[in-house]
Amino acid sequence: MMDELELLKKDWQKKDEHLPKLSFNEIHKMLWKKSSSIVKWIFTISILEFTVPHLLYLLPGMQDSIDIYDKLGIKNISTCLWVVGYAVTFYFIFLFYKRYREISTLDNAKNLMEKIIRTRKTVKYYIIFGLTFLFITCVMIIVGIYLNDHILEVFPTENPDVSEEKFKQIMLWAISIFSVLFIAFMGGIYFLLYGILLRKLNKNYKELKQLEV
Amino acid sequence: MTKELEHQFVTELENNQNIVHKVCTLYTNDRDSHNDLFQEITIQLWKAYPKFRGESKFSTWMYRVALNTAITLYRKSKRRVKTQDYDSVIFKIKADEYDPTEEEQLKLMYQAVKQLGDIEKALVFLYLEDKDYREISETLGITEVNARVKMNRVKKKLRTILNP
Numbered sequence: 282m283m284d285e286l287e288l289l290k291k292d293w294q295k296k297d298e299h300l301p302k303l304s305f306n307e308i309h310k311m312l313w314k315k316s317s318s319i320v321k322w323i324f325t326i327s328i329l330e331f332t333v334p335h336l337l338y339l340l341p342g343m344q345d346s347i348d349i350y351d352k353l354g355i356k357n358i359s360t361c362l363w364v365v366g367y368a369v370t371f372y373f374i375f376l377f378y379k380r381y382r383e384i385s386t387l388d389n390a391k392n393l394m395e396k397i398i399r400t401r402k403t404v405k406y407y408i409i410f411g412l413t414f415l416f417i418t419c420v421m422i423i424v425g426i427y428l429n430d431h432i433l434e435v436f437p438t439e440n441p442d443v444s445e446e447k448f449k450q451i452m453l454w455a456i457s458i459f460s461v462l463f464i465a466f467m468g469g470i471y472f473l474l475y476g477i478l479l480r481k482l483n484k485n486y487k488e489l490k491q492l493e494v
Numbered sequence: 495m496t497k498e499l500e501h502q503f504v505t506e507l508e509n510n511q512n513i514v515h516k517v518c519t520l521y522t523n524d525r526d527s528h529n530d531l532f533q534e535i536t537i538q539l540w541k542a543y544p545k546f547r548g549e550s551k552f553s554t555w556m557y558r559v560a561l562n563t564a565i566t567l568y569r570k571s572k573r574r575v576k577t578q579d580y581d582s583v584i585f586k587i588k589a590d591e592y593d594p595t596e597e598e599q600l601k602l603m604y605q606a607v608k609q610l611g612d613i614e615k616a617l618v619f620l621y622l623e624d625k626d627y628r629e630i631s632e633t634l635g636i637t638e639v640n641a642r643v644k645m646n647r648v649k650k651k652l653r654t655i656l657n658p
Contacts, residue, residue: 285603289603289607290622290624292600293622294624296516300519301528304508305504308504308507311533312504312540316534316538316541317534317569318563318567318568385545386538386542386558386559386563386567387542387546387555388635389632390565390566390616392635393635478569485565485566485611488611489634
């Protein structure tokens with residue numbers, strides 16, 4: 282084997298003349314092309330993950346849900362929760378940006394992979410936080426409905442025959458099932474997305490890491 | 495100033511482009527992917543260039559950025575049809591040195607190397623480029639001892655691929 286690798290080495294070093302040759306202009310043109318590196322992908326997806334849920338609150342229909350919080354008597358506690366939520370979100374954005382800036386191709390392979398994984402973990406924790414936050418909000422709404430004795434005033438229904446008790450039960454079930462499905466769906470998409478995106482990186486990182494044992 | 499930097503960078507890359515082409519040859523299987531990876535490495539080199547500032551040789555710095563891009567940053571943008579004759583173009587043996595046994599042996603070796611994992615390819619690449627274990631370990635971020643251990647395993651693996 283030694284001899285064969287040596288033979289390969291000798292041949293390899295004579296390869297230059299068979300390699301493609303790009304001109305100055307061809308290389309120059311490449312400088313302004315868009316990168317499609319996974320770091321770029323992580324950055325773009327993360328920015329979407331940070332902004333999209335917050336943009337939802339700008340939708341006109343969302344104003345109604347704030348009214349509903351008020352009627353359910355959970356407005357104060359939900360306001361507190363939102364303040365905390367935004368503070369934590371900004372902290373995550375700051376941490377994400379700081380870690381993202383530390384990623385450098387000048388690092389050695391292992392450090393580079395570690396920094397990318399660390400940056401992604403920041404987003405992962407943010408997602409876990411976001412989903413937990415969503416869960417707490419849903420629980421709060423469910424408790425609010427459960428404790429409310431005039432539920433038909435909060436959610437005016439077009440069907441006047443349905444009894445208050447029955448309507449309350451339907452609402453509780455509907456919201457519970459919807460929130461569990463929604464949280465599971467969002468979590469599923471997130472982990473699938475990053476699973477695919479970082480499969481190669483995780484495999485290579487594990488290989489380097491294994492050497493240390 | 496930017497124009498000057500651009501000119502300087504492109505000239506240096508033009509002179510040292512073989513390093514990048516060799517990395518692309520190892521990590522891709524067809525001409526389109528080769529060009530794709532070359533472009534991504536060029537973008538990454540250009541992005542890192544302001545930080546380079548001549549502390550090491552341009553080529554030394556290139557090895558690191560090029561391998562990091564190939565191993566970690568590069569994502570294949572599309573699934574591509576593998577072109578059959580691609581390897582034979584890149585790994586052509588010079589006519590005046592034609593030796594059928596040697597050529598066959600080299601062909602098999604190149605095919606075996608292409609079957610290795612990303613990290614293993616990086617080790618073989620640096621070895622073929624005549625880098626010592628210190629430089630290999632610094633590029634990959636492992637200790638010199640581990641680089642040797644890994645290289646021995648790669649040799650063993652190549653042997654298994656060649657003699658199944």
